[in-house]
Amino acid sequence: MLLDVQGKQAYCYTGRKVFDAALPAIVLVHGAQNDHSVWGLQSRYLAHHGHAVLVPDLPGHGRSAGPALTSVEAMADWLLALLDAAGVQRAILGGHSMGSLIALEAAHRAPAKAAGLALLGTAYPMKVSEALLETSRSNEEAAIDMVNIFSHSSMAHKPSCPGPGFSVMGGARRLMQRMSARNPEQLFYTDFAACNNYANGEAAAAGIACPALFILGSKDMMTPARSAKLLTGAVKHGTIVTVEAGHSLMTEAPDAVLDALAGFAASAYAT
Template sequence: MLLRIDGNEAYCYTGGKRFDASLPTVVFVHGAQNDHSVWALQTRYFAHHGYGVLAVDFPGHGRSAGPALTSIEAMSAWLQSLLDAVGVERAMLIGHSMGSLAALETAASAPQRVARLALVGTAYPMRVSEALLDAALHDEARAIDMVNIWSHSTMSPKPSCPAPGFNVIGASRRLMQQVSQRGPDHLFHTDFSVCNAYGNGEAAAAAVRCPTLLLLGSRDMMTPPRAAAGLGKAIAGARTCRIEGSGHALMAEQPDAVLEALYGFARED
């Protein structure tokens, strides 16, 4: 689905069904150097089981035009403009990595608009090493390789993950290459800088009032579970679920477990 947000064309994947604003809405928010496609399995299931789905491409990512956003606060404002554009007052937000910070900030700054909050592969502060920031700025191909090695729990996923012959690391690497080719210069560095600079996480966490789930990979080296402990304690009533055997790329490495956790959370009374 194509929309106009802040004067630019914006794309949202709707899970293979026409978006219906009368249904409970779930917004899926991607991480750095990614796009809507990282949520392929989860979005299709939600869309075919009673939900209106919006899997966003942030500006400068995937099919959305415009310069990349340069702060978590700007990403939060963009998400709120997205809800305005589709006529939705209140939605569940599911964010991965960088997207989890944007979802967190939105739940804090616009609590009336967020019904539930799921933070996947999250951490605060979300620090990025100087070596990775430098590679993202001066040698993006190397940065993509570094991130994909660190984001997966193994170089050789079991053949059934998620289908025989499927190369999980290769698919993630190719997606990042495509996002780089289509997006503005130094997009990876911009995204990492946004994560590194965000400083409102503690205050945002304390302000969240909606049901919240932290979904973490037990073998995540990019955002280790211990790095999310502060958020889990600061968000009132937050629950933490660990996906065993998964790294940072939870949605690709353990797609069924991620779907089960998210769908179960969405269906709770």
């Protein structure tokens, strides 16, 4: 689905269902150097089980027009504008990694729009090492390789992979390379710098009134579970689910992530 958001074209995947804003809505936001495809399994299931699903490509990512936005705050404002363009009055706001900060800030800025908040692979502060920041600026291909290695718990395929010959790590690497090819304006550095500079996380979390779900990977080296303590401690109505995965938990533990999201959606909209 294509929408006009802040005067530019924005693409949203809807789980291969016609979008119906009257249904209980769920918005899933991807992380740095990614696009909507990282939510493939979860988005399709939720869309075929009674939800209006919006999975946007952020500006400058995937099929959405650029330029990429340079701060979490600007991306949160864009996300709220996207909801307005889609006619969504209230939604569960979910996000992975950088996307989790965007969802958090959006819920803070417009609490009436947040039926729930789902933060996956999150951390605050989400600091990026100077070495990785510089590598993302000077040698994006090397940064992609570094992050891809750190984002997976092992090179071995998990039982939940789609089938023989499917490479979780290889797929993630190709996605990041495709994002670079589509947007050569130092997209990785822009995303990383936005995460590194975001400073409102703890205050935003403290003001969240809706139910919140944290899905954390037990083997996550990019955003270890301990790095989420400022957020989990500040949120008043939060539940923590730990899955056996690294940072790329939607692909390494897709069924466990889906179970947690589906259960949370049912309970959030039941209240």
